Every structure is written in C-alpha cells, then in structure tokens.
Amino acid sequence: MLLRAVTAFGAAFAASRAGAATESPAQDKLQEKLKVVYHLSDFDKVPFVLGNIQNHLDGVGGPDHVTIALVVHGPALRPFQTSQANPELSEHFARLSRAGVGFAACGNTMRAQKIGLADLLPGFIVADKGGVVRIAELQSQGYLYLRP
Amino acid sequence: MLLRAVTAFGAAFAASRAGAATESPAQDKLQEKLKVVYHLSDFDKVPFVLGNIQNHLDGVGGPDHVTIALVVHGPALRPFQTSQANPELSEHFARLSRAGVGFAACGNTMRAQKIGLADLLPGFIVADKGGVVRIAELQSQGYLYLRP
Amino acid sequence: MLLRAVTAFGAAFAASRAGAATESPAQDKLQEKLKVVYHLSDFDKVPFVLGNIQNHLDGVGGPDHVTIALVVHGPALRPFQTSQANPELSEHFARLSRAGVGFAACGNTMRAQKIGLADLLPGFIVADKGGVVRIAELQSQGYLYLRP
Numbered sequence: 001m002l003l004r005a006v007t008a009f010g011a012a013f014a015a016s017r018a019g020a021a022t023e024s025p026a027q028d029k030l031q032e033k034l035k036v037v038y039h040l041s042d043f044d045k046v047p048f049v050l051g052n053i054q055n056h057l058d059g060v061g062g063p064d065h066v067t068i069a070l071v072v073h074g075p076a077l078r079p080f081q082t083s084q085a086n087p088e089l090s091e092h093f094a095r096l097s098r099a100g101v102g103f104a105a106c107g108n109t110m111r112a113q114k115i116g117l118a119d120l121l122p123g124f125i126v127a128d129k130g131g132v133v134r135i136a137e138l139q140s141q142g143y144l145y146l147r148p
Numbered sequence: 149m150l151l152r153a154v155t156a157f158g159a160a161f162a163a164s165r166a167g168a169a170t171e172s173p174a175q176d177k178l179q180e181k182l183k184v185v186y187h188l189s190d191f192d193k194v195p196f197v198l199g200n201i202q203n204h205l206d207g208v209g210g211p212d213h214v215t216i217a218l219v220v221h222g223p224a225l226r227p228f229q230t231s232q233a234n235p236e237l238s239e240h241f242a243r244l245s246r247a248g249v250g251f252a253a254c255g256n257t258m259r260a261q262k263i264g265l266a267d268l269l270p271g272f273i274v275a276d277k278g279g280v281v282r283i284a285e286l287q288s289q290g291y292l293y294l295r296p
Numbered sequence: 297m298l299l300r301a302v303t304a305f306g307a308a309f310a311a312s313r314a315g316a317a318t319e320s321p322a323q324d325k326l327q328e329k330l331k332v333v334y335h336l337s338d339f340d341k342v343p344f345v346l347g348n349i350q351n352h353l354d355g356v357g358g359p360d361h362v363t364i365a366l367v368v369h370g371p372a373l374r375p376f377q378t379s380q381a382n383p384e385l386s387e388h389f390a391r392l393s394r395a396g397v398g399f400a401a402c403g404n405t406m407r408a409q410k411i412g413l414a415d416l417l418p419g420f421i422v423a424d425k426g427g428v429v430r431i432a433e434l435q436s437q438g439y440l441y442l443r444p
Contacts, residue, residue: 039442039443039444041344041444073348073444074348074444108351108355129355130351130352130354130355132349132351132352132355132442133351133352133356135442136330136332136352136362136442137330139440139441140330140440145440145441145442147443
C-alpha cells in the first residue's frame with residue numbers, strides 16, 4: 001500500500017516535474033501549465049527569440065497555458081535600450097509584455113553598458129545577481145530552459 | 149519507516165529523474181537510459197549537431213542506451229529540405245534515423261518556408277504546435293536538453 | 297497521513313530538484329547550493345562564457361554557494377590548448393579552476409584535434425564518452441544547464 005502510493009506519486013511527479021508540483025500539491029492535475037525560461041545573449045538573435053516566444057504563446061493557446069520568462073544578458077541587451085530599439089522591436093516587446101511574459105535584464109550587463117532600468121524598454125526588471133544566476137534560479141524553481 | 153521509504157524513493161527518483169521513473173515504477177533500475185532532446189535552429193550548426201548526435205550514440209554504446217530527439221526550427225530547417233540537402237547530409241540523416249533518432253520539424257517554420265512534410269528528408273514528423281513548444285513538452289516528459 | 301507526508305516530500309523535492317535531494321535526504325534544507333553545467337562549443341564564445349562563469353560565482357557569493365562545471369567541445373576547445381591560449385585566457389582559466397570550477401574537454405574533439413590532456417591548460421579532465429554525453433550525465437545528476 002505504501003509502495004503503491006509512493007509509486008503513484010512518483011509517476012505523477014515525473015509527469016509534471018516541470019512546474020506543476022512546485023506550485024500545487026494537487027497530484028491529480030497532471031496537465032498544469034509549464035514554466036519556460038528563454039535565454040538570450042546573442043545580439044543577432046533578438047528578433048528571432050521574440051518571434052519564438054510569440055510562437056510559443058500561440059502554440060499552446062495563449063498565455064493562460066504557459067508561463068514564460070526571458071532573461072537577456074550580454075550583447076543582446078543593447079537593442080532593448082529605449083534609445084536603440086526600433087519601432088518594430090518596441091511594439092513586439094510591448095505585446096509580449098502585455099501577454100504576461102516576464103523580462104529580466106542582467107545587472108552585470110547593465111553596469112557594463114552604463115545604463116539603468118529607465119534606459120530599457122518599460123517592462124524589464126533587473127536580475128541583480130546577474131542573468132546567468134537568474135536563469136539557474138528559475139530552473140531550480142521548475143522552469144524549463146530554451147536557448148534558441 | 150514511512151520516512152525511510154519515502155527518503156529511499158526520493159534518492160532513487162533523484163538519481164533517475166531524467167526519464168527512468170517516467171517510464172517504469174521499478175525503483176531498482178537506477179541506470180535506465182536517458183532521454184535527450186537536441187535543439188537546432190542555427191543554419192550553420194546543422195552538420196555539427198548531426199555529428200554531436202552521432203557521437204552521443206557512439207559514446208553511450210549505441211541507440212539501445214539513449215533516446216534522442218532532434219527538434220529543428222528556424223533557419224536550420226532549410227538544409228533538410230529534399231531539394232536542398234547535399235548527399236552527405238542526406239546520408240547522415242538517414243543513418244541517424246535508422247538508429248532511432250526522432251526528428252521533428254517546426255510547423256511554424258514549415259509554413260514560413262511554404263513547405264510540407266513531403267518536402268523534407270523522409271523521417272521527419274511535424275511539430276504542429278511549433279518547435280519550441282515541442283522542446284518544452286519533451287523536457288516536461290523527462291528529456292534532458294542539449295543545444296550545441 | 298501518508299498522503300500528507302508524501303505531498304510534503306513532493307513539495308520539498310520539487311523546490312530543491314536541482315541537486316539538493318540528490319546529495320542529501322535532509323528535506324529541511326531547501327536552499328542547498330545549485331549545480332550548474334555550462335556548455336561551450338562556439339569558438340567565439342570562449343571569453344564570454346568564462347566571464348559568465350565568473351559572474352555566476354560572484355553573483356551567488358562565491359564558489360561555496362554553487363557547483364559549476366564547464367564542458368568544452370568542438371571549435372571552442374582550441375583556444376584552451378596551451379600552445380594557443382593567450383595570457384588573459386590562461387589567467388582567467390586558472391582563476392576559475394582555483395575557484396573550484398570543473399573543466400571537461402570532449403574526448404572526441406581531442407582526437408579530432410590530435411591533442412592529449414598535456415596539450416590543454418592544466419585543470420582539464422577528459423570526457424571520455426564525449427562532451428555531449430557528459431553534459432547529459434551531469435544533467436541526470438541534477439545539474440542545471442546553461443548555454444550562453
């Protein structure tokens with residue numbers, strides 16, 4: 001009986017290891033929404049990754065069905081500076097932000113680029129300990145990892 | 149006793165979290181084969197990643213010891229079109245396919261490139277919800293993630 | 297009672313799935329240090345990734361608070377050859393090695409580049425089954441994955 005219970009739990013947890021069990025003890029809700037962190041550091045990948053995130057939202061039926069975070073660091077952060085962002089990027093960013101995507105900018109990169117939060121498109125938060133630390137923390141909280 | 153049983157299970161599950169427990173409740177088989185999803189979106193990474201997958205199969209002693217899926221999206225899909233693929237790539241692809249590697253092409257990319265399944269090397273399936281959604285789903289099923 | 301115990305364990309394990317539970321059955325230590333594997337294969341990413349790892353160490357308060365492994369394969373290995381490494385890279389590498397970062401070089405890449413362990417900066421170990429296999433193994437042991 002004990003073994004059966006534990007085994008059943010094991011199967012349930014395994015099936016939902018990517019987030020569900022971290023937020024709710026309800027073992028019967030196996031199809032809870034996944035959490036995904038996108039990692040973006042390449043300058044030339046910025047539009048591509050925003051498109052990937054839009055496709056991700058669309059593919060699962062909208063933001064009610066997935067939790068997405070984007071962590072930006074290194075050369076990829078510059079295009080998100082208000083002074084640099086082109087209208088198309090700004091609009092795409094705003095649309096994703098309205099859809100609930102969480103955007104975090106690496107604090108180390110911001111210091112290196114001598115910018116503050118006010119210099120970035122509105123909607124970012126600062127990853128104070130750095131972008132890579134933030135990505136590891138999110139994974140430890142059940143976020144799956146995608147680095148297109 | 150309960151605690152000990154649960155703890156033992158915890159250790160077993162942790163050691164095999166990458167797949168074993170999702171497929172079998174046998175807690176004594178800690179060394180079951182891993183499941184790995186490779187992520188490929190860069191055009192110029194195509195031969196490299198196919199080589200990585202071949203090395204992965206060889207490194208673990210063949211396809212009996214690992215389950216590998218490759219999800220292709222974005223610019224990386226074009227070289228897999230039958231009309232574009234060079235003989236070396238086609239042969240490499242066929243060899244990996246015979247070895248059991250599962251190939252999925254992003255449905256969004258296929259629409260953007262105006263191609264159907266018949267236009268790709270034989271062996272692909274379509275990731276209808278998109279390549280990134282498929283990668284997240286596979287991870288939620290216990291697949292480890294590799295993005296060379 | 298059983299259910300409550302199992303559920304409590306589930307929450308504890310989920311919160312610490314990235315390593316803690318694989319090393320210790322202590323369910324009350326949820327904030328154990330994370331384990332992270334960095335994946336490096338791009339030639340032009342070498343200095344960037346070493347910087348990321350330094351930032352990671354600094355961001356969490358030093359090597360006591362994170363376990364970091366770097367697996368290098370493909371074109372990225374060449375700059376780590378003693379005959380190729382510039383002084384800045386050598387010094388950075390040595391500093392990270394002293395801080396406890398584990399460096400593994402892909403055995404397949406070493407064979408392809410016709411080099412042995414003595415040809416690499418001191419501190420490397422060889423990933424005999426290949427770099428990608430090593431990365432999968434580390435993930436199966438609870439390492440989180442980062443590929444900047």
